[in-house]
Amino acid sequence: MIHIVFNESEVELMKKVIELDETLTGDVIQIKDDFAVGPLAGIDTEEGWQARVEWWRNLLQGSPYKESLAGSFDDRLTIKEIKDKLGANTDEQVWIWMGQNQHDVCGYYWLMSQLKDYQGRIMTLYLNNLPFISEKGQIFYPSWLHEIQPKEFLKAKKLARPITSSEFEVDPDEWKKICEENATVRMLEGGKKIAGKTETFYDSEITKNVTGEWQKAGRVLTNTLHRMKIKTGDVFVMWRMKELISAGKIEVMGDMNKGWKDFDVRLAGAKQTEATASEEVTA
Numbered sequence: 001m002i003h004i005v006f007n008e009s010e011v012e013l014m015k016k017v018i019e020l021d022e023t024l025t026g027d028v029i030q031i032k033d034d035f036a037v038g039p040l041a042g043i044d045t046e047e048g049w050q051a052r053v054e055w056w057r058n059l060l061q062g063s064p065y066k067e068s069l070a071g072s073f074d075d076r077l078t079i080k081e082i083k084d085k086l087g088a089n090t091d092e093q094v095w096i097w098m099g100q101n102q103h104d105v106c107g108y109y110w111l112m113s114q115l116k117d118y119q120g121r122i123m124t125l126y127l128n129n130l131p132f133i134s135e136k137g138q139i140f141y142p143s144w145l146h147e148i149q150p151k152e153f154l155k156a157k158k159l160a161r162p163i164t165s166s167e168f169e170v171d172p173d174e175w176k177k178i179c180e181e182n183a184t185v186r187m188l189e190g191g192k193k194i195a196g197k198t199e200t201f202y203d204s205e206i207t208k209n210v211t212g213e214w215q216k217a218g219r220v221l222t223n224t225l226h227r228m229k230i231k232t233g234d235v236f237v238m239w240r241m242k243e244l245i246s247a248g249k250i251e252v253m254g255d256m257n258k259g260w261k262d263f264d265v266r267l268a269g270a271k272q273t274e275a276t277a278s279e280e281v282t283a
Contacts, residue, residue: 001026002085004096006107008032009146014097016150024157026095029082033075035106036186037236040179043110049076059239062259079114086118093121095160099144100128101231102188109175109194116168123160128191130156144231187230199240202232206241210250212270217241217252218260241265 003014003026014028038055042048086092096111098104108124115122131139132152142148148156163171171192178186183196209223217238224237238260244250251270254263 002082002092002094003028004031004082004094004111005029005145006031006098006104007144007146010097013146013150014153017153020150021154021157027085029078031075031078031107031111032073033107033110034103034233034236035110036102037184037232039182039184041182043179056235059235062257063235063238064260065235075110079111082115083118086115086121093123094118095123095125096163097145098124098126098128099142099147100126100188101143102186102194103231104145105188105192106178106186106194108192109171109178112163112168113172113175116172119165119168120162122163124163125156125160126192127156127159130159132156185232199243202228202230202237202240203244206237206244207249207267210265210267212267214253214264214266216261217256217263217265220265221260 001024003018003024005011005014005028008030011028011030018024018026018028033052039052040048041051043052082094086094094115096108098108108126112122112124127142127145127148129141132142132148134140135149140147174192174194178194178196181196184199185197185201186194187197187201189195205228206220206224209220209227220241221234221238225231225234241250242256245252245256245265249268250265251268252263252265256263
């Protein structure tokens with residue numbers, strides 16, 4: 001049994017689940033790319049894949065992940081590893097675990113399009129619109145797997161089902177449409193419906209957390225990630241913050257090309273506002 005997840009935190013989560021239920025014993029593998037953002041045109045070609053790699057390398061400049069992530073993983077190699085395991089053992093199955101969010105669903109589309117030759121052995125567990133019990137004993141509807149307690153997965157495993165032949169026909173076509181649209185941002189609109197959005201989609205979430213006072217960019221980043229309802233990654237949010245700075249909507253103090261902790265930000269026009277206030281007091 002091979003368990004596939006799409007977020008780093010869920011690797012350890014699934015290992016805890018396996019400790020609670022030995023029938024789930026197997027490898028836990030993460031698909032690391034976030035296919036909910038960035039270019040997808042021609043992704044099944046070497047040229048298209050490298051265009052995506054370069055896009056990520058640009059975003060990773062100055063990030064705390066530059067050295068550890070840039071060019072250090074290739075999900076195509078992960079797919080090869082999975083296929084090798086499936087080829088070596090005809091009883092092996094892949095279980096794809098998904099939460100109700102665009103990150104997991106886009107990852108699913110890419111993944112299943114790579115595994116179409118193994119129909120009947122690829123299982124999916126899409127935990128959408130399902131109630132779970134929180135640590136406080138309250139019923140809630142999670143969007144991400146990491147929001148669910150490990151013991152709750154023991155009930156969720158009953159939802160595992162093979163990806164159907166019709167899904168193997170329809171979903172790759174849907175993925176092809178998503179890639180051809182090539183939007184920079186992709187949103188989940190219910191079920192497995194993905195809709196493309198412009199790269200500015202999250203900009204308002206960022207500016208809501210920038211004030212007229214200087215703040216560390218890292219603090220604005222943390223507040224934005226914590227407060228935004230539709231989540232995305234920190235690398236993408238920081239890239240958009242830098243784009244807003246370049247567009248003159250946010251002012252910067254310090255060198256934003258060094259690192260996320262090396263510059264402060266505030267809303268553009270704050271200096272003029274302060275000057276105006278001073279003139280009014282003087283008058």
